[in-house]
Amino acid sequence: MEQQLFNRVYESVVKREPTYDGVYYTGVKTTKIVCRPTCRAKTPLAGNVTFYDSLEGALHAGFRPCKRCKPEENGPLRPDAALAAQVDAIIEKKYSDKLTLSMLAASLAISPYHLQRVYKQVTGYSPAEKTERVRLKHAQKLLVETDEAVAEVGAAVGYSSPSHFTSWFCRRTGLSPTEYRNGQRSLL
Ligand SMILES: [Zn+2]
Known part of the structure; x- marks a missing residue:
């Protein structure tokens, strides 16, 4: 993912804006949990985040779905x-x-x-x-x-x-x- 797009998506995570909900998934490397960009849990540091454009991609990389924001549920x-x-x-x-x-x-x-x-x-x-x-x-x-x-x-x-x-x-x-x-x- 190019830096500019990463910054935009990360900004939406910081602000918990729904812009990229369902478009990208936030893989948190330190916890191995994958979240929706709008997750209410503590915002991970940018350096600890990888964005995936599919939940499947994140799951394949070994992340577990967050129990709080439930990214597997298709709203x-x-x-x-x-x-x-x-x-x-x-x-x-x-x-x-x-x-x-x-x-x-x-x-x-x-x-x-x-x-x-x-x-x-x-x-x-x-x-x-x-x-x-x-x-x-x-x-x-x-x-x-x-x-x-x-x-x-x-x-x-x-x-x-x-x-x-x-x-x-x-x-x-x-x-x-x-x-x-x-x-x-x-x-x-
Ligand atoms: Zn979450």
């Missing part, structure tokens, strides 16, 4: 979680483009209504909200770590109009992009 979440994970992957890749619900749905060959409902069930928010969160995260990073003009930062996260970008950024953070940049840099 109704499985295909839904897989779908939500696919949506996240598309958003992470295409956040700088115009990204609409119908485009997302079309790329997964399902209806926009179904996509919206399932995604919200799994994550607690809509694909549009997720897209905004991803855009904000990248915009904040660019503002702090680069000297790109505000207009360029906006364009990089999907806002062709600098004034739209600025008012959106203010709405989400309470600060203008320049205030945010100066504020963060003064902390460094």
Whole structure:
């Protein structure tokens, strides 16, 4: 598993988010127990974890199913979680483009209504909200770590109009992009 994906899945384990429930299984090397990513037991250290994309794989490697989160029990979440994970992957890749619900749905060959409902069930928010969160995260990073003009930062996260970008950024953070940049840099 590549490092970036490992980090994403591990983050979901730390936060006990259901994003990868049914998609990956957490093998804990120190205890030889395999868990769902959402297990409520104490979070294992990243260095002690191997992720398997099937429970069978983990069992073959000698892990025993956790008695607490019971990874062998197939909840109704499985295909839904897989779908939500696919949506996240598309958003992470295409956040700088115009990204609409119908485009997302079309790329997964399902209806926009179904996509919206399932995604919200799994994550607690809509694909549009997720897209905004991803855009904000990248915009904040660019503002702090680069000297790109505000207009360029906006364009990089999907806002062709600098004034739209600025008012959106203010709405989400309470600060203008320049205030945010100066504020963060003064902390460094
Ligand atoms: Zn467990």
